[in-house]
Amino acid sequence: MPDTAMPILDVKGLKTVFRTRGGEVHAVNSVDFHLRPGELLGVVGESGSGKSVTMMSLLRLLPSPPAEMRDGKVMFDGQDLLKISPEELRQVRGSKIGFIFQDPMTSLNPVYTVGFQLAEPLRAHMGMSRSQARTRSIELLKLVGIPDAERRLKDYPHQFSGGMRQRVMIAIALACDPKVLIADEPTTALDVTIQAQIIELVKELRQKLGMAIIWITHDLGVIAGIADRVMVMYAGQVVEEGPVKEIFSDPQHPYTQALLKTVPAVRGARAEKLEVIEGQPPIMYEAPVACSFRNRCQFAFDRCSQENPALTQISAPGHRAACFLLDKASTPEPEAVDG
Numbered sequence: 001m002p003d004t005a006m007p008i009l010d011v012k013g014l015k016t017v018f019r020t021r022g023g024e025v026h027a028v029n030s031v032d033f034h035l036r037p038g039e040l041l042g043v044v045g046e047s048g049s050g051k052s053v054t055m056m057s058l059l060r061l062l063p064s065p066p067a068e069m070r071d072g073k074v075m076f077d078g079q080d081l082l083k084i085s086p087e088e089l090r091q092v093r094g095s096k097i098g099f100i101f102q103d104p105m106t107s108l109n110p111v112y113t114v115g116f117q118l119a120e121p122l123r124a125h126m127g128m129s130r131s132q133a134r135t136r137s138i139e140l141l142k143l144v145g146i147p148d149a150e151r152r153l154k155d156y157p158h159q160f161s162g163g164m165r166q167r168v169m170i171a172i173a174l175a176c177d178p179k180v181l182i183a184d185e186p187t188t189a190l191d192v193t194i195q196a197q198i199i200e201l202v203k204e205l206r207q208k209l210g211m212a213i214i215w216i217t218h219d220l221g222v223i224a225g226i227a228d229r230v231m232v233m234y235a236g237q238v239v240e241e242g243p244v245k246e247i248f249s250d251p252q253h254p255y256t257q258a259l260l261k262t263v264p265a266v267r268g269a270r271a272e273k274l275e276v277i278e279g280q281p282p283i284m285y286e287a288p289v290a291c292s293f294r295n296r297c298q299f300a301f302d303r304c305s306q307e308n309p310a311l312t313q314i315s316a317p318g319h320r321a322a323c324f325l326l327d328k329a330s331t332p333e334p335e336a337v338d339g
């Protein structure tokens with residue numbers, strides 16, 4: 001997919017704040033990113049880094065209150081999703097943008113059959129009759145690899161295994177042939193074998209259907225194998241983004257470097273113990289005015305506590321990072337003056 005393709009989704013200056021009894025929590029802080037047609041964008045970072053909140057903000061899926069999308073633009077199909085009416089937004093959710101949630105057991109309604117839950121978006125968004133929706137539902141279950149699809153339409157979520165429930169969630173998300181699919185840690189609750197099956201399934205579906213995908217995860221190994229580009233988030237901000245090969249071979253932000261060191265090596269000598277990043281991501285009680293990673297960064301210096309670094313273009317096309325070390329590296333040493 002050419003880098004010159006127009007973005008199908010373009011996010012600018014997104015800010016999301018939660019109002020709590022202890023004050024405001026600035027969960028998403030001026031996030032910019034784009035997604036091109038057919039692209040798979042991997043979004044990585046520790047728990048609490050703002051990945052899921054950012055993506056749920058795009059479709060206004062967060063309860064308000066306490067959440068408030070305070071600023072930004074989310075351009076999709078020529079309209080700003082933060083400005084359109086609730087009715088117009090309902091026509092986008094599930095129809096043009098599909099969402100796979102982290103835990104299928106809490107996302108699927110336990111009192112309705114899987115067939116009913118598959119047919120619902122087909123009838124609501126595509127105007128299908130009951131028989132048409134049933135036929136399409138059977139096709140979708142077969143597409144995601146569920147055997148005996150016709151019979152299983154009558155089953156309830158608790159009658160499926162964890163891996164099969166996640167396949168049902170994927171089928172529901174794909175029901176209306178969305179242009180964009182957002183997958184929020186879709187393999188987290190599954191064992192390793194089922195994880196691999198779901199990842200292979202998504203790869204196959206992407207090739208067949210050609211949709212753009214945002215894949216949220218804290219598993220860098222998964223992203224290395226499926227993504228075109230990677231966006232690294234910390235404290236509700238994008239700290240680095242770029243082509244997957246660049247991010248893994250030449251990470252520029254200390255946080256990205258630290259994340260990659262925590263991945264166990266499968267080749268060569270085994271380390272005595274796994275690397276960890278000391279400390280926890282901060283709870284942002286105010287908008288960032290300095291580098292949010294400075295207290296955990298071994299390279300921090302005075303400027304890091306005085307300013308919040310902006311994303312800076314690196315030599316490789318499309319590779320950007322937000323770190324003052326890049327300014328230091330690009331500043332030439334002063335030449336010696338002959339006396």
